[in-house]
Amino acid sequence: MTAEDVHKRWQENPMLKPRIEKVTVNMSVGKSGEPLEKAAKVLEQLTGQRPCKRKAKKTIRDFGIRKGEPMACLVTLRKNKAKEFLKKALQAVDNKVPKQSFDGFGNFSFGIKEHIEIAGTKYVPELGIHGMDVSVTLSRPGCRVKRRHRAKSTVGARHLLSSEEAMLFVKEEFGVEIA
Numbered sequence: 001m002t003a004e005d006v007h008k009r010w011q012e013n014p015m016l017k018p019r020i021e022k023v024t025v026n027m028s029v030g031k032s033g034e035p036l037e038k039a040a041k042v043l044e045q046l047t048g049q050r051p052c053k054r055k056a057k058k059t060i061r062d063f064g065i066r067k068g069e070p071m072a073c074l075v076t077l078r079k080n081k082a083k084e085f086l087k088k089a090l091q092a093v094d095n096k097v098p099k100q101s102f103d104g105f106g107n108f109s110f111g112i113k114e115h116i117e118i119a120g121t122k123y124v125p126e127l128g129i130h131g132m133d134v135s136v137t138l139s140r141p142g143c144r145v146k147r148r149h150r151a152k153s154t155v156g157a158r159h160l161l162s163s164e165e166a167m168l169f170v171k172e173e174f175g176v177e178i179a
Helices: 003-012 034-047 079-092 163-174
Strands: 019-028 052-055 070-077 108-112 132-139
Touching (some): 003 163, 019 079, 079 108, 079 132, 079 163
Antiparallel strands (some): 019 132, 052 070, 108 132
């Protein structure tokens, strides 16, 4: 199916056009305490939301990690906040996302090595420099029926988002080059 065919389908049926469900920004520090607090402060400055902390799932003695110890923080952005942050984050990676970053359901992820690469961010020596993972979940309108609690239903295979359609949407919406 060509790009023109896909655009034609999206215009004929607006329920087929993909949309950004959520953007999840994760900063994993590897240890609790002051480094995690600094990462949380950086994440709050970047996104405008208070991050929640994630705990280690198991103990790894070689790395000094104990089960239940907080070691990462994450923020979930939706709607306009998600779009605005995604535009800045994609500029930090030169608007290039590898083809391997897309999964079979149209979601994609990429990493930013230094948070100061994001436009409008200033370096604060007390906080240091942190990297982050950005995961973008794309879906079509109507896909909520498989996740809701009441009257759960299935989504037909033709309504699921493919990786090719997701790549086309990201290319069109954000001007991203898929390498």
